[in-house]
Amino acid sequence: MEQVIANGLYLGAQYALIALGLTLIFALMNVLNFAHGQMYVLGGFVTYSIYGQLKLPFLVALICSGVSLAIVGALMEKFLFRPVIRRSKREESTMLLAAATAFFLDALILLLFGEKQRGVPKIVSGVFISDSVILPYDRIVVGLIAILMIAAFMLYMQYSKPGRAMRALAQDRIAAQLMGVKVERYSMIGFALGAMLAGVVGGLLVSITGVNSGIGGPISIKAFLMVMIGGAGVVGGAIAGGFILGMMESVGLTVLREYGDVTYLVIFALLMAFLSIRPHGLMGKPWG
């Protein structure tokens, strides 16, 4: 049982980090970023190139992943989402754009990095063994980095000036603008930050599960699940959703093992039931 909880916590920390990026972009721009999984994959490949092929330190690779994805995110906001939001009659048009960028990133990743499954050497070798828990050290390191990043992100949102501005934006865009918040600038920063989170998780996980160009879509779906559980556009909700999904996956894989591959079916069914009772998740605003 301790093993299951440890696995769940480890999964949950990464999932929460993925969901945080998605929910941040949603809260600021009202955009459901379909390309989130693809950003994750791109981050993974950047780390793979720098750590796996150029043999630079893992930390450098991780920072490169974050920075390059932040640039990609900022460019996407400035040149794609901002004009479309300004000009379209229905704000759903941004979903079309997000789906198209997901295709675009998919194609780009496939061309640049090929379709092979890529892995990198372990960052820390060895396995932690106690009476009831067996965890490889690299998983512990990755889990801890993820938790540290979540904490740093929350502190940043809570106490820094951009963080405060972004929270104001998420609450009420027009009111924030009237109070002198530079709406466009902070939308861009927010988008970049969200993309950066996706890239960093991708970089972190490449050291454990590896990465291939096809996993972007499934990752996006998982991120959507977490956001739905916790409530869209709420930082706390994303973290809660991530840990809940990680825990459910870990428990489900153990308990439902003899029934075959039905863990996700059960999770989906539970989610449907949960959403019919509480349509906006654990802590979401009524109508995202």
Next chain:
Amino acid sequence: MRKSSTVRIVSAALFLLALLVAVPLLISITGRSDLYYTLTSVALLSIISAGVWITFYIGRINIGQGAYALMGGYVSAILVTNYGVSFWLTLPLAGLFCAVASVLIGLPILRLRGVYFAMVSLVLTEVARLLALAMPITNGAKGIVSIPLPAGISLFGITLVPDFASLANPRLAFYIVAVLLMALCFLGLYRLAHSRIGQLCQSLQQNEELASSIGVNIAYLRVVAYALSSFLGGVGGAMFASISQSIYPSSFTVADSVNFMLNCFLGGLGYVLGPMLGTFVLYFGWDVLFQAGEFQLLIFSTVLIVLILVLPNGLLSLALPGKRSG
């Protein structure tokens, strides 16, 4: 600038005539009979997309249409192969099955709005795929293969529809059936959009609380719209299963669901013919780009992004500026 209704009817009839007579003629002259399959797919996909369009009409972003297409395909395939029911009977049955299922599913999830509904419907597609993999009747990952071609219908000794297996060119027959179905579907859609119910649906799209406060039964209306949408999805899926004579859990996936939504967006959400045009452009664009080889997806998505940047309200907003006919 309203065109009179006669002009509309005549132009629609001409369009249909062109599809049923001119296109087969052109194809037989040029000998490109592979185009039949492409055009049939466009017709069927536009029916499925039309379903998505209806849900857009009540202000819901539906990325779950693939689930109903898959369901419809399986219902038809199972009825035909296991129980020997005529395909033509399974076509409406598949639609009805999906409609009933969508009422059951829709009652809870239609309470959701905006991105919540979008995400749940996306998950629904994944649920359908996993169910098809897990249930015994759907034969798991192997799917159902070698479904017989549709048999004929005869009434009082007169053959109304010939047996497809005996035809020299079943592709042409499928093409004609698909075009007729598409015409029927969009005729119905046009009627729906311009009826009282259509206007009520638009009120849902704008403000559900306001609509409810002046006495519109929103819960009833949105379930009906969702059921109609799923009906179209089911019919389209059933037809697809019959053409390809097979159905697998991966026949309709999340990518397909997203594509159905893209078709509607690209054509223009405010226009009845939007899904048809969007499907045509997307499907043909994809096919044409096949020559680009490994750059296919890159060029395709770039063009898509540029189109959205230039025409964020859909292709038809170019031809019909300022007029929201839907």
